[in-house]
Amino acid sequence: MRKNIFTLGLALLFAVVLGGCGSPSGMDHNADDVAFAQQMVPHHSQALDMAKLVPSRSTNPxxxxxASRIEKAQDPEIQQMQGWLTTWGAGMPGMTHGSMPGMMPDADMRKLEAAKGPEFDRMWLDMMVEHHQGAIDMANTELAKGGNADAKALARKIIDAQQAEITEMRSLR
Known part of the structure; x- marks a missing residue:
């Protein structure tokens, strides 16, 4: 009887110890997942800045x-990635615009801010195509190297949405 109780106790101990080894859903991640979120947050933020210029500078419906659809899609994605970074215990390092694919330099942003009408539309579409291509490049890196299933799913969503938007933007030029 004592042997059965000892064996049962040992089995329970193993179950508790091994149960504690698992990670909560969404917690498994690697350095590439962190880099993806850390880079995509400011990248999406710049896209939002660009989209917010449109209502006061364009009359093209x-x-x-x-621009409205880009804002509605990317703002929640920023919140999602910031949540991951918090959960993963990772911060947001300071980055320059030149350190990420597709980021617009400050000088280009100033030119865009100064433009209006059809000139603005052309510049905005050209810059946003380049910006989206940079996001697609970063998302492809996440798919190739990332480990977190949620981050990889978002990367796939970004690729699909932004490739469709690039096609749309090219048709509007």
Missing amino acids: KVLDL
Whole structure:
């Protein structure tokens, strides 16, 4: 009887110890997942800054609609990635615009801010195509090297959405 109780106790101990070794869903991640979120947050933030310029500078309903959709899609993605970084215990390092694919230099952003009408539309579409291509490049890196299933799912979503938007933007030029 004592042997059975000892064996049962040992089995329970193993179950508790091994149960503690698992990670909560969404917690498994690697350095590439962290880098993806740390880079994509400011990248998406710049896209939001660019989209917010549209209502005061464009009268093209298709450009206005696209900018609105970009804002609605990317703002929640920023919140999601910031949540991951908090959960993962990772901060946001300071980055320059030149350190990420597709980021617009400050001088280009100033030119965009100064433009209006059809000139603005052309510049905005050209810059946003380049910006989206940079996001697609970063998302492809996440798919190739990332380990977190949620981050990889977001990367796939970004690729699909932004490739479709690039096609749309090219048709509007």
